Amino acid sequence: MAFFQDLKARGLVFQTTGDEQFEAWLSDKPRILYCGFDPTADSLHIGSLVPLLMLRRFQLAGHTPIALVGGATGLIGDPSFKAHERALNTPDVVSKWVSRLRTQMSQFLSFEGDASAVMANNLDWTANVDVLTFLRDVGKHFSVNNMIAKESVKQRIEREGAGISFTEFTYMILQSFDFAELNKRYGCELQIGGSDQWGNITGGVDLTRRMNSAQVQGLTMPLVTKADGTKFGKTESGTIWLDAKKTSPYAFYQFWLSTADADVYTFLKYFTFLSVSDIDALEQEDAEREGRPQAQMVLAQEVTRLVHTDVGLEAAERITQAMFNGEEGALSESDLAQLSLDGLPSSTVARAELPATLTQLLTDAGMVTSGKQVKDALGRSAVVINGKPVSVDDNANPQKCFAIDSAMHGQYFITRLGKKKVHLFTVV
RNA sequence: GGAGGGGUUCCCGAGUGGCCAAAGGGAUCAGACUGUAAAUCUGACGCGCGAGCUUCGGUGGUUCGAAUCCACCUCCCUCCA
Numbered sequence A: 001m002a003f004f005q006d007l008k009a010r011g012l013v014f015q016t017t018g019d020e021q022f023e024a025w026l027s028d029k030p031r032i033l034y035c036g037f038d039p040t041a042d043s044l045h046i047g048s049l050v051p052l053l054m055l056r057r058f059q060l061a062g063h064t065p066i067a068l069v070g071g072a073t074g075l076i077g078d079p080s081f082k083a084h085e086r087a088l089n090t091p092d093v094v095s096k097w098v099s100r101l102r103t104q105m106s107q108f109l110s111f112e113g114d115a116s117a118v119m120a121n122n123l124d125w126t127a128n129v130d131v132l133t134f135l136r137d138v139g140k141h142f143s144v145n146n147m148i149a150k151e152s153v154k155q156r157i158e159r160e161g162a163g164i165s166f167t168e169f170t171y172m173i174l175q176s177f178d179f180a181e182l183n184k185r186y187g188c189e190l191q192i193g194g195s196d197q198w199g200n201i202t203g204g205v206d207l208t209r210r211m212n213s214a215q216v217q218g219l220t221m222p223l224v225t226k227a228d229g230t231k232f233g234k235t236e237s238g239t240i241w242l243d244a245k246k247t248s249p250y251a252f253y254q255f256w257l258s259t260a261d262a263d264v265y266t267f268l269k270y271f272t273f274l275s276v277s278d279i280d281a282l283e284q285e286d287a288e289r290e291g292r293p294q295a296q297m298v299l300a301q302e303v304t305r306l307v308h309t310d311v312g313l314e315a316a317e318r319i320t321q322a323m324f325n326g327e328e329g330a331l332s333e334s335d336l337a338q339l340s341l342d343g344l345p346s347s348t349v350a351r352a353e354l355p356a357t358l359t360q361l362l363t364d365a366g367m368v369t370s371g372k373q374v375k376d377a378l379g380r381s382a383v384v385i386n387g388k389p390v391s392v393d394d395n396a397n398p399q400k401c402f403a404i405d406s407a408m409h410g411q412y413f414i415t416r417l418g419k420k421k422v423h424l425f426t427v428v
Numbered sequence B: 001g002g003a004g005g006g007g008u009u010c011c012c013g014a015g016u017g018g019c020c021a022a023a024g025g026g027a028u029c030a031g032a033c034u035g036u037a038a039a040u041c042u043g044a045c046g047c048g049c050g051a052g053c054u055u056c057g058g059u060g061g062u063u064c065g066a067a068u069c070c071a072c073c074u075c076c077c078u079c080c081a
Helices: A003-009 A021-028 A046-060 A091-106 A131-141 A144-149 A151-158 A171-186 A195-212 A249-257 A261-271 A276-288 A295-324 A333-342 A358-364 A371-379
Strands: A032-037 A064-069 A118-121 A190-194 A217-221 A346-349 A383-385 A412-417 A421-427
Touching: A003 A021, A021 A217, A032 A046, A032 A171, A046 A064, A046 A190, A046 A217, A046 A261, A046 A295, A064 A091, A064 A171, A091 A118, A118 A171, A131 A171, A131 A195, A144 A151, A151 A195, A171 A195, A190 A195, A195 A217, A249 A295, A261 A276, A261 A295, A276 A295, A295 A333, A333 A421, A358 A371, A371 A383, A371 A412
Parallel strands: A032 A064, A032 A190, A064 A118, A190 A217, A346 A421
Antiparallel strands: A383 A412, A412 A421
């Protein structure tokens, strides 16, 4: 299937410039494109995965991707569809985040061959532009009338109780300048981004035409949404990050594994490189089968492998296998040690230092955020230690719950809270 | 600089002297049902095993008693200059 047709079949094309002609333009010859990522944290999260994988899709199709990290724009803050003005981060912090993101982004692209990827940082061409030059050469091309008409800032302008600073309002100009600059430096002629970036992208298209007399294009991808309307990418424990130190491969794998049926085939198209026909076939197969679909597992495997490589995937699968196949009693001592290394949440406590209550212990271990939740779970027999449910009466008696004779291999206690939370305690 | 309107527990949003740890909705967590899914129902949802303790932008004050009244401060919004 032709590249652009494939993107459309995956549902990855939300809007493009040039309407009908876009496809012909794209298939005409290899193009140079870019996508920007602002440093708003010390890691990217799965929200950035769609555009990141999109760059890779383009590269695999023979186009040259430029991954831009927003060392400059990150200092300003993108107001697009944000309800509130945000606090500025210090240059120091932003520059640290920039270097983290660079490393993360580069793992998804290839830096070899004809379509070798390029890494760029917009601070390189904005840091030394003085205000007057910027206002005269760049700002003059923007009509405030047009800018305030953009949907992306509309709620900030119209909404009661909100507002927008000049700083954030200028963001669009800064990003537009990036496109013009990348066009000049690298011959970049396409910018891609999430659908919330449409306003910024068209701003760049206009500016490039005015400053460089060049016609460039834009393409946006849909925002990832869930069928039940809740926010994608967040759980109780927070954001799902790409950094293994912030979200372990196991937690990452589990996140994808619990995708709702209503979303899973869409996500397979968004987040994996499996062909659309394979995904459709899988959907067909799942529909004919009784019980649990295979799709979630395929999704979890594919995405975990993409982000955390085979090593991370294997670790995640080892834990999942051991914890959710009802065979935890059969685990050997070395298996248990491996689970901990693989990223199963675990901690070591000295027997003499066990706290007075289970609520305290499980809260300290990070299984829950408050003792109340443990109490609630205890009342429903939802706390299980080495296969044995613990009751409210045992709360004040951890010594009994973690008695040596109920330990696995003399010191291990697999503690579950609910169906999904597992923690390995080593009591010595 | 002037006039007015706001800042409530993760989010939205009620509450204008005691009945308020604070309505309602959302999110989240746990249970039942299932398939580590969805939907539905149930429970929890500031912290604490508990007695109890700490909250309603901040600091003081009035009062037996304040999220609610007063003063000052701070941040945000709207309009005027």
